[in-house]
Amino acid sequence: MxxxxxxxxxxxxxxxxxxxxxxxxxxxxxxxxxxxxxxxxxxxxxxxxxxxxxxxxxxxxxxxxxxxxxxxxxVESLGGFDATHVLQQAFKSEHGLQCGYCTPGFLMTLAPYVEKKVANGEMPSDEEIREAISGNICRCTGYHGIVAAVRKAISNQLEGQQA
Amino acid sequence: MKAENPRQIGARVQRFEDVRLLSGVARYIDDIRLPNCLHLTFARSQMAHGRILDVDTSALEDIGYPTWVFTGKDIGDLSMKAHQDVPEMQYSEQPLLARDVVRFVGEPVAAVLAEDPYLSEDAAEMVFIDCDPLPVVGTMDQARDPSIPPIHDGWKSNVFIERQMKGGDLEAARANAAYVVRRTFRNQRQTGVPMECRGVVAQYSPGDRMLTVWSSTQMPHLVRTYISEELDLPESRIRVIAPEVGGGFGVKGQVFGEEVLVAWLAMKTQRPVKWIEDRRENLIASIHARDHAHTLEAYVSKEGRLLGLWADISVDVGAYSTFPFTAAGDPGMAAKVMPGPYDFQAYEATFRALASNKCPLGTYRGVARPSAVFSQERLMDEIAKEIGMDPIEFRLKNIIREFPYKNVLGFTYDPGSYAESLEKIREILADDIAAARETRHSKEKRIGVGLACFIEQTAHGTPDFTRRRVPIETGYIAARVEMQPDGTVVIGLGLQSHGQGLETTMAQVAADALGIDPKDVFVRHGDTLTSPYSVGTWGSRGGPLGGGAVHLASLKIADKLKAIAAHQLQSNKDQISLGGGKAYITDDPSRYIPIRTLARQALRNVENLPEGMIPGLEAEYSLDGPRDGTYSNAVHAAVVEIDVPTGKLKLKRFVVVEDCGTIINPLVVDGQVRGGVVQGIGSALFEHMIYDEQCQPLTTSFADYLMPLAPELPNIEVHHIETPTPLNPIGAKGLGEGGAIGPAPAIANAVSDALGVEVNETPLTLNAIWRLSAHIRGEAS
CATH class of the missing domain: 3.10.20.30 (Beta-grasp domain)
Incomplete structure (x- = not known):
């Protein structure tokens, strides 16, 4: 011990x-x-x-x-019981999850990625987003909704910065 | 003036279940923690086929902590039995722990329990299984070789079952054919791989004599029935709960021996027992899928009309028949659906289930249809090539256009959009087809376009299972809808939701019928104590049958609400409409009563009800599938780019045109289609459960069993055509499986188009494509 x-x-x-x-x-x-x-x-x-x-x-x-x-x-530390983190909200609106089992792993992989892109003011291409999640397997969504959610979480914040 | 009520059916409603899944508070099977629990680890067979001489557990005596161990000798005759009730069937029976013979690597031999999962795992490693090897049946040829002894006692051969299906005059079709095209096709063995493995927790409470079983299953009621029959306990004293289920895809759509055994162990030890499957067990010993070989022969007229089809279908179904769809499930389904969306009236199929020393075959998204459509759609391209016709033109010439259509086996297809889907995809792909043509002579980069056109029988119900004579027996889905005194609604749903979004879509259906907000509808599922009896979620039945049952049960409540409102507004029931949370006079929406007021009157202030009306707002409906189901249709198209020097394939584009009738929620439908497509791409390009000659599984981790990852995939384009079916109260057809059916044939046709060769096998791995392109590099293939 x-x-x-x-x-x-x-x-x-x-x-x-x-x-x-x-x-x-x-x-x-x-x-x-x-x-x-x-x-x-x-x-x-x-x-x-x-x-x-x-x-x-x-x-x-x-x-x-x-x-x-x-x-x-x-994942519990991201957005609490109501899942209020911008990435969690984007997963919801873009249907980036189905059974939810792989979801906490994707969120924890992506939260710092999204943060960094927003800090640098960069909008990554779909190919770059797909590369960023290459170490996570999702069996339900075909990754489509996840890629869309990342795009949305970043673009929403970038637009927020401009406004 | 009339009130405008936005319809919930068809709306892109974000899912209600998402918040708990995103926040991390959702509770899956491994999150069920009970005090005083024993943890179970199996000692499993390492040999594919052998006679058990001894299961030596003596090492556990000195292990230094408490253990409990059970072998085949301790469990009486408890077993898994799954028989198709036809004379040709040879029956298999799998003891919950192997008794005399082991028949595949991974078969449970001993159950070892300890008070900690690390300790039970240590202890299970100390069980020594002494086996004498027996000859292994590892290939379809070996299974059909009469010189190799059968793997089950009393069997005449290693064929579970061989039968025929036929319709029309095939001799005449053969005699009239200007072209006869014969090909053999092969699809590899796979497994479904939900991201959450299986698991079972059981607790027996002697006080109320109640056995509670938590299982990561798609079919809690069926688990309850099997446990009841096998353990001889009343069903009323068993509660089966499917907690949050982390994906199923059909893998969790059977009753497993582990579910029965864990329940039995909890009663035997008088302690809660927990078993969590690990990934290796899941890959080698849960359920496998596909593993089909088909030979087809098509008879075609001079003008390019299909006259008839002959088929020989073999499936390697592994060592045991599985409950409730049996060893006969896959080959029977392949034979049944092979005629597909094409108009011809002569067909004959011989189909057989072959036994082997491999993991048993069960259901996986699409069930036989990915393989059947692979053969069918590859053959269509091969015929088109042979008779010198464009493959889309050839399909359009033979596609069914008049509905209802009675097919060669007597199944009636409800209306669909078969020709329209083909036309639409041709339009979408025009530029890709032109671009592919440009690369026809390149020795570097080839582009190919391929498509797969198919129908999928969905919403199967009791009539279908009665014909199949398999132990599922019944197919209705029940829903109990209950409005509370505050006007909110609870639905007890016989379906179980493991990612499909049923908590949202079923709420949408109820909301439309009741004129309320879907947020006020709470869908409970997956618990036999709170849901009416049904056989679970599988087979693309949830939307049409679950949705239909919720709709019809909700209408009964709506009818009562209208009666109460009419009484109080001094109107007639048929002049009342429900919408926006109100019951109002249809021609004068300013006269209304809030639905929550009516609910309160129906359940609390019952003195206000019309004379003689019974209090309460509760209704149940069980909806069964139509005689032949309803038929969804789709066309899938793949555009591939192949680097000839290396064999590397890039999926440039994947397009779906699909028709599942009424769409309840486009967000969910698109998600189901795309998720299915990516699993189908896995079948086409990557996934392969490989065994060596001794039937040792070689792909026992995610480093060996490869699934599609995000970078290999394009965004999946989905287009919809909606042809509501008259056979369902909300016009919906099933769509959960369709996505997985088309990709393998579409991609194989694209590769064939690009390279100018026949592509008759999957998976199309880097090596496979490199071999298929050898002729372009000027090498011998």
């Missing part, structure tokens, strides 16, 4: 953790967070993507003990 201090969505706890336990499992069981989904547990599908110190990472390929002292954020 290894003493590990984790901050998940702002809640800090120190736990005795077996070194082999995956970060995804610890977040789900110890912090009772349901927005981290395991799709493959071998690092291909991206469902389990969380932010570790602000950077998107696969929580199924990360041991909890590697994250001692780190700040972890899950």
């Amino acid at each position: 290894t003493q590990t201090t984790l901050t998940v969505n702002g809640q800090t706890r120190t736990l005795e953790v077996e070194p082999r336990r995956l970060l995804a499992d610890i977040i789900r069981t110890e912090f009772d967070v349901s927005g981290v989904h395991i799709g493959c547990a071998h690092g291909v599908c991206g469902c389990c993507t969380v932010h570790i110190d602000g950077i998107p990472r696969l929580s199924c390929l990360t041991f909890a003990v590697q994250c001692d002292g780190k700040e972890i954020n899950t």
Whole structure:
């Protein structure tokens, strides 16, 4: 057992953790967070993507003990119960989700991407957006609505800046 | 003046279920956590075919923490049985834990439980399964080889079933043919891959003698019925709940042995039991799909009219028959739908289900139709080429134009837009067809255009299943609609929603009938305690049958609301309209009563009701499918660009023209079509469940089993034609599966067009295309 201090969505706890336990499992069981989904547990599908110190990472390929002292954020931290984040709203209006299982992973991959594009005042092409989500698998939407949602989330904010 | 009420059916309503899915609070099967729970891990067979000598669990005695272990010897005769009730069928029975023989890699042999999932996994690895290998049946040829012994005791051969379907005079068609075109086509084995694996949690409560089973399933009531029959428990004491379900696509549209076993283990151990499938198990041991081989022979007149079709259909259905659609499902469906959208009246098909030492075959989006349409539409292109006709012209010459149309097997097609869809796609593709022609002699880059024209029987109901004689038995969908005293509505829906948006679309349907806002309609589903009995969500039946049932049940309530309003407005029921939350006099909308006031009167201030009226606003309706279902139609077109030196294929464009009758919500319909298309593109280009000669599965992770990713795909263009069907109360036909049916034939036809070769097999991987283009590079293929 290894003493590990984790901050998940702002809640800090120190736990005795077996070194082999995956970060995804610890977040789900110890912090009772349901927005981290395991799709493959071998690092291909991206469902389990969380932010570790602000950077998107696969929580199924990360041991909890590697994250001692780190700040972890899950989809719950984006827009709360009402899913108010601009990207969440765009996923809703553009039908960027169906069963919802892969959705938290896409949102956590894309939130910093959208933020960066908006900060740089860039509108990416569809090809660039598709490249940005190449590490996430969605089986329901055919990615079409997701690409449209990213486009909308960025263009809405860019227009907001101009206004 | 008349009031204008915006119709909800047809409106692009954003989905009500999205907020909980986006925020992360939705609860899927692995989020069901019960105190004192035992976690289950299976020890599964590593051998494809073998006689079990011993299942040694002695290592668990010294493991240092509590474990519970069960093998085939501990579970009596509990098993999965799925028989088609016809004399030709050879029956298979799969014990919930293998008893004497294992028949595929991944078959459950022992159930190991511990108080933590990491510990149950450790313990399961210490179970030693001692097996003597038996000869393996791994190919269709081996399955038909009489010198290889059958894989099931008492069987005469490795053929589950072989039957025929026929209609008209095929001999005459053959005799009158100016052209006979014969081809053989092959589609690979696949699996459906919902992003959430399966899982089951069960808890038995001795106080009220209630067994509660949570399962990631598309068919909770059917799971309940099977558990009841197998465990001999009253159905009234079993509650099955499908929580949030992370995709199904047909994979979760069968009853699985794990569902029965976890329920049994919860009763046996008197503790909650939880099993969460991992991805390897999901890939090798849930349900596989496709794996078809077809030989077709078409008889065509001098003028280019199809006179008749002969078909020989084989499907490798794996080791066991699955419940409720059986081993006969895929081959029977392929034979039934092969005549397609074309007008000819002579047909004969022989179809068979072959057993092998592979994972059992079950339903996956499209069920046999992706393979049938692949063969049918590849053949149409091959015939057109052979007789020197444009492929679209050839199709238009043979397409059905008069409705209702009775096909060669006696199925009646309701009105559709077959010819119109073909004309429309020809218009859309005109520039691409011209561009493709320009590259015809290039040794570098070739462009090809291909299309697939098809119909899909949807809204199947009881008459269809009675004909098939499979254990699904029935096909109606029930809805119970209940208006509350405040005027809001709860629908108990017999369907289960796993991404289709039924909480929104069914609310739209009810809102139109009741004249209220769809936001005031709450759709409950996936729980046998709150929903009326129905067989679940699959087979492109939700929109037409669920929507129809909600519509008709809501009309009953609307009728009562009108009666109450008429009484109070001193008018007649038939002069009352509902809309905008009000019941009003149709010719004088200024005279109205809010619907919420009427609801309160119907349920609380009942002294205001007309004399003799029974209080309450509740209605149920069960809607069954029409005799032959309703037929959706579509044309899919692919434009591909092939780099000849490397064989690399780029999908430049993918266009759909589809007709599913009345569209309830265009946002949802487009999403279903595009999602289906991308799965079909997966079938065409990437996905392949590969076994070696010993029937060891080789594609056991997402690094090996490749699915379409975003960068490989174009935006999918979708165009609609709406031909409402007279066979459904809201005019809707089914559309959930159609997207997955057309891509493989459309893409194969495009590749054939680009390279000038026959393309008779999928998947069209980089290697496959490189081989198909060898002649252009001047190499021997």
